[in-house]
Each structure stands twice: as C-alpha cells, then as structure tokens.
Amino acid sequence: MPFNKNMVKISFAAFRRSVLYFLVGVIIFTGGYFLGVRGFKVQVENAKKINIVREIPPDKSNVDFSLFWKVWDTLSTRYFDKSKINQKNMVYGAISGMVSALGDPYTVFLPPNDNKVVNEDLSGSFEGIGIEIGFRGNQLTVVSPLPDSPAQKAGIKAGDFIVGIKDEAKKVDRGTVGISLPDAVKIIRGSAGTKVTLMLTRDESEKPIVITVERAKLNVPSVTLEYVGNVAHLRIIKFGGSTLAEWDKKVSEIYMNKNTKGIVLDLRNNPGGYLEGAVDIAGEFLKTGSVGVIEEDSNGVKTEFKTQRIGKLTHVPLVVLVNGGSASASEILAGALKDNKRAKVVGEKTFGKGSIQEPMDFSGGSGIHLTIARWLTPAGVWLDEKGLTPDIEIKFDENSKIDNQLEEAIKLLPNS
Incomplete structure (x- = not known):
C-alpha cells in the first residue's frame, strides 16, 4: 500500500x-538480507525438480507436510503466470516464512546474496x-x-x-x-x-x-579521537571488523600523551556490532578478569564473559556518553563500565537491545541469524526494551552551538 x-x-x-x-x-x-529446517539439505536441480534430503529427522515431530506439498503442487500447476514460478525462490520463501513465524525480528533466514551483503556489512x-x-x-x-x-x-x-x-x-x-x-x-x-x-x-x-x-x-571509521584541552574525546562509532585495530592505535596515542587528564568515551548513536569487541574494549579500563557481560541461554544457564586484556587505561579518569541510538554492544560496554563502578554514564537512556543472535552459514551461501540467548549487565540487569539509564541524564540541546552533553561529561572529570 x-x-x-x-x-x-x-x-x-x-x-x-x-x-x-x-x-x-x-x-x-x-546492509541487507533474508524449508528445510535445521538439519535439512535443500537441493534445486535445473529449477524443475526439487529434492529435500533430511539429514537430522525431527525429534518426535507430528508435523504433516502434506499440506505444504499440496500448496506447492497447486502453485506449480495452476498459477496463471508461469514465469513467476521459480522453485529456488519458493523454497527460500517457505524457509523465510517458517523462520518469521517465530515472531522474532532478529531471527531471519538469508538467501545467498543477502547473506553475502550482511557478512560484508x-x-x-x-x-x-x-x-x-x-x-x-x-x-x-x-x-x-x-x-x-x-x-x-x-x-x-x-x-x-x-x-x-x-x-x-x-x-x-x-x-x-x-x-x-x-x-x-x-x-x-x-x-x-x-x-x-x-x-x-x-x-x-x-x-x-x-x-x-x-x-x-x-567510508566510516570505527574509532575517532580528538582532544578538548587535556581531555581525550574517544568515540566508537560501531563495533566492526576493524574496530579493535583502530582502537589499539588510538589508545596508544592517548597512552603516549602524558598530558591526558581524562577520557570521555562517546558511544552515542553507536548501534552495536561484535560482542567480543565490546568486552575486549571494556578490558582496556577494567582489571583483568572483570565481568564484562553475562549470557543467559534458553535453559537459564548463565555464562560470564570476563575481560582478558591487560588494560592501558585502567587508572585514567573516565566518563561514558550514551543516548537513544546507543544499542546492543555499546550498551554492553556502557553497562560493564557502570556496573564495575569504573565510570559515570552521562546522556540519555539507551536503546534497549538485549538478545544475542548467532550467524550460521549453510551450503550454497545462505544463512540464518538465530536468537540463542539474552545478555545481562554484570549486575544481572536485562536491558531489553528498557535501555540503560545514565547516572546523569541530560538531553542533547540541538539549538546550542556547543555539545552540551560532552561539556557536562568533561565537567565530571577531575582536573579537566
């Protein structure tokens, strides 16, 4: 419509x-993306004959696939515009429909082209x-x-x-x-x-x-660094494939600058990315072995992900900036620093994305992104749909010529 x-x-x-x-x-x-069930192999031959080879049978499944095949045959034989009958696309559509029936917008099936785009995203x-x-x-x-x-x-x-x-x-x-x-x-x-x-x-x-x-x-960098006086304004735009390398370079610059009196870690409008990157970066500011995030699976089993790196900035005064565009991995990082009492969080309530998806690739190039768990802050708080509330809430002033949130964050740093 x-x-x-x-x-x-x-x-x-x-x-x-x-x-x-x-x-x-x-x-x-x-970016972009999109029955064989898990354990099924879908083979399309010459777009005419389709074979579905079950590798792992459903456990005690009472599903009757006769309706599926009746609809398949009806479409194949009676649909008016035969040029629209593409068996491979019909299979992908059926898989996509099955996955979307879960009602989870984060669990999706992706045909080969879409999966390729997302992997490059x-x-x-x-x-x-x-x-x-x-x-x-x-x-x-x-x-x-x-x-x-x-x-x-x-x-x-x-x-x-x-x-x-x-x-x-x-x-x-x-x-x-x-x-x-x-x-x-x-x-x-x-x-x-x-x-x-x-x-x-x-x-x-x-x-x-x-x-x-x-x-x-x-061409968007993952990490940027600017100085406001003797305060390092360190911004992470996203947690991507090159983020850790860019991060290490900027941290080295800060570490070598003996005049640095404090850091404002800016996670505003950071939509997330790799979980491991968020925990690794948290380790730059926390003692080795600190809890960065907790994963809880469908059985209620909780697994702690702890920092492993030897941080260079563990004693540098720190304030974290967030807003409504801070989501997922950026919420993990902010939550880790807040719950470990390493930094004050300033700005606006974050987005609230609290589930974990795992990407799986299949033969032929297709893939699925599957919700496998939810994540909790080190204090055990689930932020999904609620977001992280800053220690100091301050709304961004669009009419101001200065960044009022950044200014407030700098004021909280000693000797700034």
Missing part, C-alpha cells in the same frame, strides 16, 4: 552482526544513506544515523519511526506495516547518487515528516 500523509504512527529494536551476533539489524550503509566502506534500522514493538525504526552520513545531514534522527518508503527508480511506494527487515533494507539501500524517500514520525509530533535522501559512498 502506498504511504500517505494520513497514515497513523504505530509504535519502535535493532539488528546487527556479531560472533555472538548483536544488533544484526541491518545497517543501511549497505561491518567492513566500514559502503554505499547507502547511513542509518541502522530495527523494530520497537512492530514499528520499523531508525536505531541511529551514522555521523556525517546523508541520513544525518538530511535530518533523520535516532528513534524516528519509518512509516513509509518510496523509491521511484525501484517502483516502490509503500507503508511499513508488516514489512520485514530484509525487505526494508532492500528498498532503502542502493547505489550512490540514487535517492530514497522516507516518511517518518517522531514522539513529539504526530505529523509525518517526509525526507528524501541521496545515497552516497561512505
């Missing part, structure tokens, strides 16, 4: 890749508008725009509800009720120089906002 300005606002969570996969939520920088170089999307409740939402991205420059903000998407070149004009993350990503992402229009609503206004954004080629 096309979107229109009379569409009502519905409601607002994230999704992003990690080894214990966090916020797999599709970074629209370039954390590389740092991409084309798109530069936002990460997810769901809060059932409403497609902007988790965060990337710094200096086309999306941010166009005025898109963390927490915006996406109620409509339009791309004339793709001949798409639709609302987002019932849309999946993979489908939303396919529409929003695109080549540099092309445009996409988003209809947005915000908490403070029921009136829709229509913004057209031109996609661009972006």
Whole structure:
C-alpha cells in the first residue's frame, strides 16, 4: 500500500552482526538480507525438480507436510503466470516464512546474496544513506544515523519511526506495516547518487515528516579521537571488523600523551556490532578478569564473559556518553563500565537491545541469524526494551552551538 500523509504512527529494536551476533539489524550503509529446517539439505536441480534430503529427522515431530506439498503442487500447476514460478525462490520463501513465524525480528533466514551483503556489512566502506534500522514493538525504526552520513545531514534522527518508503527508480511506494527487515533494507539501500524517500514520525509530533535522501559512498571509521584541552574525546562509532585495530592505535596515542587528564568515551548513536569487541574494549579500563557481560541461554544457564586484556587505561579518569541510538554492544560496554563502578554514564537512556543472535552459514551461501540467548549487565540487569539509564541524564540541546552533553561529561572529570 502506498504511504500517505494520513497514515497513523504505530509504535519502535535493532539488528546487527556479531560472533555472538548483536544488533544484526541491518545497517543501511549497505546492509541487507533474508524449508528445510535445521538439519535439512535443500537441493534445486535445473529449477524443475526439487529434492529435500533430511539429514537430522525431527525429534518426535507430528508435523504433516502434506499440506505444504499440496500448496506447492497447486502453485506449480495452476498459477496463471508461469514465469513467476521459480522453485529456488519458493523454497527460500517457505524457509523465510517458517523462520518469521517465530515472531522474532532478529531471527531471519538469508538467501545467498543477502547473506553475502550482511557478512560484508561491518567492513566500514559502503554505499547507502547511513542509518541502522530495527523494530520497537512492530514499528520499523531508525536505531541511529551514522555521523556525517546523508541520513544525518538530511535530518533523520535516532528513534524516528519509518512509516513509509518510496523509491521511484525501484517502483516502490509503500507503508511499513508488516514489512520485514530484509525487505526494508532492500528498498532503502542502493547505489550512490540514487535517492530514497522516507516518511517518518517522531514522539513529539504526530505529523509525518517526509525526507528524501541521496545515497552516497561512505567510508566510516570505527574509532575517532580528538582532544578538548587535556581531555581525550574517544568515540566508537560501531563495533566492526576493524574496530579493535583502530582502537589499539588510538589508545596508544592517548597512552603516549602524558598530558591526558581524562577520557570521555562517546558511544552515542553507536548501534552495536561484535560482542567480543565490546568486552575486549571494556578490558582496556577494567582489571583483568572483570565481568564484562553475562549470557543467559534458553535453559537459564548463565555464562560470564570476563575481560582478558591487560588494560592501558585502567587508572585514567573516565566518563561514558550514551543516548537513544546507543544499542546492543555499546550498551554492553556502557553497562560493564557502570556496573564495575569504573565510570559515570552521562546522556540519555539507551536503546534497549538485549538478545544475542548467532550467524550460521549453510551450503550454497545462505544463512540464518538465530536468537540463542539474552545478555545481562554484570549486575544481572536485562536491558531489553528498557535501555540503560545514565547516572546523569541530560538531553542533547540541538539549538546550542556547543555539545552540551560532552561539556557536562568533561565537567565530571577531575582536573579537566
């Protein structure tokens, strides 16, 4: 259904890749994705005959697949437009439907092309508008725009509800009720120089906002460092494949600067990424062996992930900055530093993404992102849908010429 300005606002969570996969939520920088059940092998031969070879039979399953095959045969023999009958796509669609029946927006099946894109999603170089999307409740939402991205420059903000998407070149004009993350990503992402229009609503206004954004080629670093006087403003934009290498370089610069009196660790609008990266970076500030995060599986078994590195910055005064665009791995890092009483947290309540997804690849290039556990802060708090509340809450002043949140964080540091 096309979107229109009379569409009502519905409601607002994230999704992003990690080894214990966090916020797999599709970074629209370039991201995207999509029966064989686990233990089934799907083979397509010449797009005519399909063989499903069961490798591991369901345990005491009473499922009757006769209905599935009746519908399959009916579509294959009676559907009017035979050009639309593609058996491989039908299999992928059936698998996708089975996975989506769980009602978990973070558990998804991805055909080969989509899986390839997601696996490249954390590389740092991409084309798109530069936002990460997810769901809060059932409403497609902007988790965060990337710094200096086309999306941010166009005025898109963390927490915006996406109620409509339009791309004339793709001949798409639709609302987002019932849309999946993979489908939303396919529409929003695109080549540099092309445009996409988003209809947005915000908490403070029921009136829709229509913004057209031109996609661009972006190369976003994971870590940046600037000095404000003798305070290191250390920002982590995302937890990607190159983050730890970039982090080590910036930390070495701080370590060598004997005039550094304190650090502001800025996690604002950081949508997450690799869990291991978050715990490793926490170890830069905590004693070796400190609890960074707790994983709880479906049986209630809890596993502590502890810091292992010998931190270079364990005694440097520290304040952490967060906001509503801080999600997943960035919430883990902030929670670890807060619960271990290593730093004060300043800013606004975080996004609240508390589940863990594990990526699994199958033969042929397809894959699945599967929710396997939830994560808790070292104090045992589950932040899902609630977020982390800062020690000192301060709303960002968009009308100010200075960064009032950063200024407040610096004031908390001794001798700054």
